[in-house]
Amino acid sequence: MLLQAVLLLLLRCLASTLGQYDLCKSLVSTDEGSVWEHYACQPSPVSMKDYMRIKVDPPGITCGNPPERFCTLENPYLCSDECDASNPDLAHPPQLMQDRERNGLITYWQTVTWRRHPEPLLANITMSWNKSLELTDDIQITFEYGRPTIMVMDKSMDHGRSWQPYQFYADDCLDAFNMQPKRVRDLSPANLTRVICTEQYSRWVGSKNDKNVKFEVKARFAVFAGPRLQNMDNLYTRMESMKGLRDFFTFTNLRLRLLRPALGGTYVQRDNLLKYFYAISNIEIPARCKCNLHASQCLLKYFYAISNIEIPARCKCNLHASQCLLIDGNLQCQCEHNTTGQDCQRCKKGFKAKSWKAGSYLPPPNGTPNTCTIAGSPSGSNCECNGHSNRCSYIDYLNIVTCVSCKHNTRGQNCQHCRLGYFRNASAELDDENVCIECNCNQLGSVHDRCNNTGFCQCKDGAMGAKCDDCLPGFYWKQGCYPNVCDEEMLLCQNGGTCYLNQKCICPPEFKGVLCQHSRCEAGKDCNGASSPHLSTATLLLCTLLTFSLATITHH
Secondary structure (H helix, E strand, O other), X not given: OHHHHHXXXXXXXXXXXXXOXXXXXXXXXXXXXXXXXXXXXXXXXXXXXXXXXXXXXOOOOEOOOOOEEEOOOOOOOOOOEEEOOXXXXXXXXXXXXXXXXXXXXXXXXXXXXXXXXXXXXXXXXEEEEEEEEEEOOOEEEEEOOXXXXXXXXXXXXOOOOOOEEEEEEEOOHHHHHOOOEOOHHHOOXXXXXXXXXXXXXXXXXXXXXXXXXXXXXXXXXXXXXXXXXXXXXXXXXHHHHOOOHHHHOEEEEEEEEEEEOOOOOOOOOOOOHHHOOOXXXXXXXXXXXOOOOEOOOEEEEEOOOOOOOHHHHHHHHHOOHHHHHOOOEEEEEOOOOOEEOOOOOEEOOOEOHHHOOOOEOOOOOOOEOOOOOEOOOOOOOOOOOOOXXXXXXXXXXXXXXXEOOOOOOEEOOOOOEEOOOEEEOOOOOOOOOXXXXXXXXXXXXEEEEEEOOOOOEXXXXXXXXXXXXXXXXXXXXXXXXXXXXXXXXXXXXXXXXEEEOOOEEEOOOOEEOOOOOEEOOOOOEOOOOOEOOOOOHHHHHHHHHHHHHHHHHHHO
């Protein structure tokens, strides 16, 4: 009993030192002895840059292959710096966006220079975790040598299958995105989840200290929790009651679309394009694993596959911290409340799937755990409908029992298949309400609205992509995919014509035709459009009669 009392005291002390919703359960004393009391719980925030996978595209956008010189906006004509992918001291690979910098040495990823101007200098940075996460503080991206004048931050909630804008950034929002500029501090409770365009982080100020671009999270929290976030109960209450608020801070992937680099002025100086590029030294993403309030810890599960014993030795010799981030592992909630799954998104086997619910922040301060209950014996028919129907019917001539009115977009004798227009969610159990995902085939690019078991739709000629919403090379999109009328390689506009969006050639006034291949100078006309001395038979006959008549009158 003494040991149990000490343990209970320690747990209570621990609870008093932890933040809100940090404990999933605690021992409490009752008349029947000490029992576990369960609470809604969530993991502590961490820096998610340590776990993210980074992909940069298009291919070849990272500088150094081949080596090239570059300048800086502060010293635009001192172009002595060099990027060389083959030299570790001069290379700027993507991993340097997430490394731990030591001894004050700033390391950064860098793109090629804008030497192909006026072709846009575009770069995409995609960050993935293979896990649902929730933002807890401001995202901060640190740019070296100037912040972009135009960029977009996107987010995905379905592991990159679909994307939506998170925030727009520009030195002129009206010009870049046709949006009025706005600051987060100007938002109200009614429009807190609004996607805005801000000019706060894009204008050139000529200071090396202005490196950071932010996605402000604390300022949005402060609308409900107060300027110092002292009223978190009110924020958590709003998370439960305001539709879309919690989802606004949830993501599985983030993407930066860099659309125009820092200019150091109001226009591009074409005589020195080596000073225009993107460079990122750090990306900070404070967040927590989303565990649906069913877990207080989120662990990294490793999967080892050793193919060459020299790999770890080579890593040790390089002493390169970013190499340690190249691991094959996934974040996993350590689920409580009889739940399971990467996000604790379903009940364990042996517990009622239909009883699963996310935990609730209410009532504060401990919330409601919504623990999955033990499954009882099945009632009614012996038919198993995987939790998608509670009605069965006996078909006499087939001598089978089948489920009736399958829900959650399922079908089949046991509600084990997906309806047409839906496909199986590979990450969900068969009894999950989200087991079937809508195909969402693009009606203009796909043959029909059905897809295969991996979510790929059947595309019409010229269309491509999982949803048939993109076009193959040689085709352009215009309410569907159509073959290019012209391009810059094979179907060249002739005689000085220019190709407009692969749809038509814009011809000089003196030429016509699909590819401007025909002259407007028709037979019988010179290039100025004047008639040549070529007369028809009728005209010659009329002229002869007039001449004869005139001669007769003159003679008399």
